[in-house]
Amino acid sequence: MTLRLDVLLAILGMALATYLCRAGGYALFRALRPPRFVEMTLQHLPGPIFVAYVAPALAMQGLKGFVAAALVVLAQAVTRNLAVAIAVGVAAIWVLGMVV
Amino acid sequence: MSGPGISFTRAGVLRGARQAIPLVIGTFPFGLVVGVISAAKGLSLLETLLMSGLVFAGSSQLLALELWTDPAPVAAATLAALVVNMRLAPMGAALAPWLNRLRGWRLWGTLATLVDHSYALSVADMRRGGRDAGFLLGVSLALWFFWMIAVGLGHVLGAVVRLPPGHPLYFAAVATFCAILVPVWQGVRRDLLPWLLAAAMALVAWSAGLGAPWPLLAGALSGAVLGAWLEMRRA
Numbered sequence: 001m002t003l004r005l006d007v008l009l010a011i012l013g014m015a016l017a018t019y020l021c022r023a024g025g026y027a028l029f030r031a032l033r034p035p036r037f038v039e040m041t042l043q044h045l046p047g048p049i050f051v052a053y054v055a056p057a058l059a060m061q062g063l064k065g066f067v068a069a070a071l072v073v074l075a076q077a078v079t080r081n082l083a084v085a086i087a088v089g090v091a092a093i094w095v096l097g098m099v100v
Numbered sequence: 101m102s103g104p105g106i107s108f109t110r111a112g113v114l115r116g117a118r119q120a121i122p123l124v125i126g127t128f129p130f131g132l133v134v135g136v137i138s139a140a141k142g143l144s145l146l147e148t149l150l151m152s153g154l155v156f157a158g159s160s161q162l163l164a165l166e167l168w169t170d171p172a173p174v175a176a177a178t179l180a181a182l183v184v185n186m187r188l189a190p191m192g193a194a195l196a197p198w199l200n201r202l203r204g205w206r207l208w209g210t211l212a213t214l215v216d217h218s219y220a221l222s223v224a225d226m227r228r229g230g231r232d233a234g235f236l237l238g239v240s241l242a243l244w245f246f247w248m249i250a251v252g253l254g255h256v257l258g259a260v261v262r263l264p265p266g267h268p269l270y271f272a273a274v275a276t277f278c279a280i281l282v283p284v285w286q287g288v289r290r291d292l293l294p295w296l297l298a299a300a301m302a303l304v305a306w307s308a309g310l311g312a313p314w315p316l317l318a319g320a321l322s323g324a325v326l327g328a329w330l331e332m333r334r335a
Contacts (some may be wrong), residue, residue: 089271
């Protein structure tokens with residue numbers, strides 16, 4: 001259970017930078033009243049963020065990644081239950097990994 | 101959505117916490133990985149938990165740990181956190197209809213806990229007409245609690261539970277985001293082209309060998325700008 005000063009400083013630096021990202025974006029936009037186009041862009045951000053995160057991660061898995069992702073989307077759309085959808089995804093990648 | 105009628109109640113916090121539980125299946129293995137690597141890099145359990153508790157952003161923690169040195173790389177770790185977590189900046193702004201009604205610790209404290217998952221669930225809840233901003237904090241706190249357990253467990257059991265790289269359980273994190281996309285989808289006309297562009301730009305940046313946050317930023321921003329442009333043109 002040690003706490004070294006250099007490690008503590010690195011952690012505090014990371015924490016500060018991260019809080020700046022979390023609160024700074026909000027504070028900036030509240031102070032500056034963003035133009036309509038920026039506001040519209042923000043409304044469109046959620047989908048593209050997760051698509052952009054998921055696309056390379058799936059590409060790394062190859063075909064089985066995209067098949068598993070399709071099954072996850074299908075499971076989520078049908079059951080509307082996140083746990084079921086995630087379990088389907090993990091099971092799919094497991095099984096497909098043995099086949100493909 | 102904005103205006104009066106936005107509340108912040110204990111019931112909202114609890115509802116958020118309950119809805120976050122399924123997400124833990126996705127974040128827990130990730131937390132284990134962060135814990136295991138943190139132990140491998142020589143951080144003590146206390147240091148590991150301190151980092152996870154204060155930073156609470158898995159991908160930036162993992163990236164910082166990847167470039168960890170002895171003595172600790174203060175500037176590099178700080179910069180890594182800044183770049184990887186830049187994506188969180190617009191999320192707080194997008195939740196303004198809720199956050200604008202909060203003051204003091206409820207506002208700045210809630211913002212301190214903001215992560216991808218709590219943002220995604222909250223945006224979905226907001227679109228369904230949700231008016232309780234406590235929901236956002238509830239999701240985040242539940243995720244934080246299990247994140248600490250997972251990272252701590254990963255550190256302690258590091259040598260024992262070490263999952264081989266590419267273990268199917270790691271796919272849970274990606275599956276989480278795939279599933280989250282379903283309630284975010286609002287139809288072909290609004291979302292198809294922006295989402296396709298986001299995927300294409302992310303893949304191009306990734307194929308070009310660009311590291312951690314760049315494929316994500318390139319895809320997210322180009323997709324969102326295209327979506328906004330198409331919508332302004334239709335109006």
